Amino acid sequence: MTQKSIPDIVVGRLPRYLRALEYMLRNGIKTTSSQELGESIGISAAQIRKDLSQFGEFGKQGTGYSVRYLVDQLQAILHVNQSWDLVLVGVGDLGTALAAYQGFINRGFHIVLAFDNNPIKVGKKIGGLPIYSMEELEKRVSTSKAKIAMLTVPASAAQETADKLIKSGIRAILNYAPMQLNVPSDIHVEYIDPVTKLQHMTYYLG
């Protein structure tokens, strides 16, 4: 089975399985079941078994999953058994918080370049990295190994910045600007917009 045949919605659940399994591992839990894993993340055991079966045979009937083995397998499937370089574009409040966030480094993601268009910020450092001007973006990104960018610029600048990043070799963008990006079909974009998450919940609170 090739990777292409796996629905994206299934791929999107794998990092949640991995996160829960890594948590188990840190807490010394050696084996688990789809029931236990499902209860810990609010996904049905049947769904988990179905999702995992798309990638291979990971458990034995009656004995469940080896947590260590499943973590290794999921890390390999998601290509996070290696480290990834990130580019950060936009060093405002949120960009500053992300640059300081230890959760990236712990899980194999390293911010290697930071850009901002504010002349007061350019030349200063953030998390040990120099902040470069936006004029340097294409040159510096295209000569780096980074394939992933985090976009924390205002919505009005997001599309133009994304276009520049893609031109410079970026293939995946985590977009914090509250707007949809238009990108070629081979570019991957994920969105983080807390307001849509809040609005999802207010539906139930009304």
Added chain:
Amino acid sequence: MTQKSIPDIVVGRLPRYLRALEYMLRNGIKTTSSQELGESIGISAAQIRKDLSQFGEFGKQGTGYSVRYLVDQLQAILHVNQSWDLVLVGVGDLGTALAAYQGFINRGFHIVLAFDNNPIKVGKKIGGLPIYSMEELEKRVSTSKAKIAMLTVPASAAQETADKLIKSGIRAILNYAPMQLNVPSDIHVEYIDPVTKLQHMTYYLG
């Protein structure tokens, strides 16, 4: 049709429709189609029509949707035609960035209380709000109107803090700590974990 019969995954798409439609409205676009809306957000026209049909008849065959009308309807369905008070727990780098984020106020969400367990921060102000100690959380939250909390505490403190919030009347939690919360079935939790979004994309980059 009662609210309970709408699948949660459909509810979760409505804020994305609303965001795209509000963007059209700001740009003076008066009518749209499920095709146009779908293209702008990467969801099929058929899916959009199917999702919206669960809530009523919003468009006319051949003339499409009135953007203004659909925005009004979606705001009403999601209960965001009113403003909502938020509680912020954890005023670290991320909490500080969220307190400064104009995107909440613009879209009807107002942080009204902020808490942190760091004595150096307690008594200081953030975004015009005093930062209270965690000891004051239950008293202050339970006497406020807030039903929604944003949790930006370390993972090790997240469950305990969530328990306190729920005890104080909070019914919905936006959890930024990279861990699953165990909550009663009538409490709504949404998660923001940039690493799971990055890992979703590295699947395709390997």
